[in-house]
Amino acid sequence: MGIYMDNAATTMQKPDCVIDAVVNAMRHMGNSGRGAHEASLDASRLIYETREMLSELFNLGDPRQVAFTLNSTEALNTAILGLFDPGDHIISTVMEHNSVLRPLYRLEEKGCQVSFVPCDEKGRLRTDLLESFLKENTKALVCTHASNLTGNANDLMYLGRFCKDHGLLFVVDASQTAGVLPIDMQAMNIDVVCFTGHKGLYGPQGTGGICVRPGITVRPLKSGGSGIHTYLKEHPHEMPTALEAGTLNGHGVAGLHAALGFLKETGTDTIHKKEIGLMRRFLDGIKDIPGLKLYGDFSTDQRAAVVALNLGTYDSSEVSDELSFEYGISTRPGAHCAPLMHQSMGTVDQGMVRFSFSWFNTEEEIDAAVKALKELAE
Amino acid sequence: MRQKEWKLIITFHTTSDAIAFEKACKETGRSGRMIPVPRELSAGCGLAWCTVPADRADMETFLKECSIECEDMAELLY
Numbered sequence: 001m002g003i004y005m006d007n008a009a010t011t012m013q014k015p016d017c018v019i020d021a022v023v024n025a026m027r028h029m030g031n032s033g034r035g036a037h038e039a040s041l042d043a044s045r046l047i048y049e050t051r052e053m054l055s056e057l058f059n060l061g062d063p064r065q066v067a068f069t070l071n072s073t074e075a076l077n078t079a080i081l082g083l084f085d086p087g088d089h090i091i092s093t094v095m096e097h098n099s100v101l102r103p104l105y106r107l108e109e110k111g112c113q114v115s116f117v118p119c120d121e122k123g124r125l126r127t128d129l130l131e132s133f134l135k136e137n138t139k140a141l142v143c144t145h146a147s148n149l150t151g152n153a154n155d156l157m158y159l160g161r162f163c164k165d166h167g168l169l170f171v172v173d174a175s176q177t178a179g180v181l182p183i184d185m186q187a188m189n190i191d192v193v194c195f196t197g198h199k200g201l202y203g204p205q206g207t208g209g210i211c212v213r214p215g216i217t218v219r220p221l222k223s224g225g226s227g228i229h230t231y232l233k234e235h236p237h238e239m240p241t242a243l244e245a246g247t248l249n250g251h252g253v254a255g256l257h258a259a260l261g262f263l264k265e266t267g268t269d270t271i272h273k274k275e276i277g278l279m280r281r282f283l284d285g286i287k288d289i290p291g292l293k294l295y296g297d298f299s300t301d302q303r304a305a306v307v308a309l310n311l312g313t314y315d316s317s318e319v320s321d322e323l324s325f326e327y328g329i330s331t332r333p334g335a336h337c338a339p340l341m342h343q344s345m346g347t348v349d350q351g352m353v354r355f356s357f358s359w360f361n362t363e364e365e366i367d368a369a370v371k372a373l374k375e376l377a378e
Numbered sequence: 379m380r381q382k383e384w385k386l387i388i389t390f391h392t393t394s395d396a397i398a399f400e401k402a403c404k405e406t407g408r409s410g411r412m413i414p415v416p417r418e419l420s421a422g423c424g425l426a427w428c429t430v431p432a433d434r435a436d437m438e439t440f441l442k443e444c445s446i447e448c449e450d451m452a453e454l455l456y
Contacts, residue, residue: 041412
């Protein structure tokens with residue numbers, strides 16, 4: 001196996017307990033909420049316990065407010081399309097991934113207004129400008145916790161206070177930070193957290209969710225089988241069923257359950273420290289490469305372990321391909337589904353080569369990546 | 379088929395509520411088990427908690443303690 005450094009796309013290497021849990025579930029798990037036999041009840045119990053673990057992780061305060069989705073994209077579509085009405089104004093940022101931007105553009109087509117807060121030259125959000133974006137009809141701030149491109153993290157405590165002061169809903173995209181950086185929905189005044197299971201949580205792909213603060217109503221994206229109230233024409237309104245139509249990915253959630261156990265046992269802080277240590281070693285190794293262009297703010301450890309760079313004027317795709325083909329190192333080139341961020345950084349044509357590290361990377365792998373980049377820059 | 383007996387049946391708004399209540403009952407040593415919702419209570423599907431009628435007062439109090447709102451509570455031959 002080569003060296004995997006595309007963990008911002010998905011943490012490919014998973015704890016063994018996650019793989020074992022999925023296999024075990026595929027052998028024994030029934031369909032949650034469909035019948036009252038033991039195989040179904042066991043599925044429901046495990047899924048409920050996973051809601052409890054997620055509610056605790058994000059300090060949501062009620063496990064029944066955690067609805068499972070396929071990924072962050074589905075969660076974000078649910079939140080963004082389910083919270084607003086024509087005439088509403090929403091503030092977002094240029095740091096967003098297309099999973100936020102495209103649902104927002106759909107809202108624009110339906111008569112909503114959207115504004116994007118810019119970043120500075122290091123990709124840091126211009127929070128000093130936030131107030132200038134407020135309008136009478138502003139309803140919410142929809143914002144990523146950390147950029148999938150630069151790894152820069154936003155200060156959720158500050159943004160949550162801003163939302164509270166101005167009576168705005170606060171919707172957070174935690175795709176890059178769930179399991180990585182602390183998220184406290186109550187302390188940070190967050191109304192909705194959207195997360196994926198297959199990145200920093202080390203769970204399987206096809207898992208994710210939406211955490212909704214009690215008292216907030218999100219219109220469902222889908223309707224269908226719910227296991228309850230079969231003869232009603234409408235999908236049930238009670239959470240989490242309201243946002244879960246059809247059979248859940250129980251096998252995936254079983255893996256996510258194991259992953260959350262792994263995170264708790266290992267400690268998210270311990271994992272983050274290791275990832276940031278690897279990132280610092282990498283930065284230290286490459287800093288003197290001639291023509292190196294680094295993007296992002298590395299002055300703090302409160303960020304994702306992501307390093308986006310370019311070598312001179314080389315096309316990022318060429319560099320990433322060389323790294324893959326010649327050295328067996330997996331990175332992500334191009335635009336990373338973050339068009340406004342690339343526009344902001346002036347890298348639309350060149351793209352960026354993104355390295356992203358995980359708990360399973362080693363110092364030896366970092367050193368190999370540094371050596372490869374040095375050779376490519378010669 | 380087994381002989382039917384009077385039971386106290388509690389139904390819930392969601393599967394999560396039902397499972398949360400089952401967990402709380404087990405953790406506190408309360409008797410009972412999950413059953414499919416009897417058709418006398420709902421023509422749909424779903425889960426119900428089944429226990430003895432003598433538990434009614436305790437169940438009502440315990441549901442409040444757990445912040446779980448039941449949909450229905452009825453005594454049936456089951």
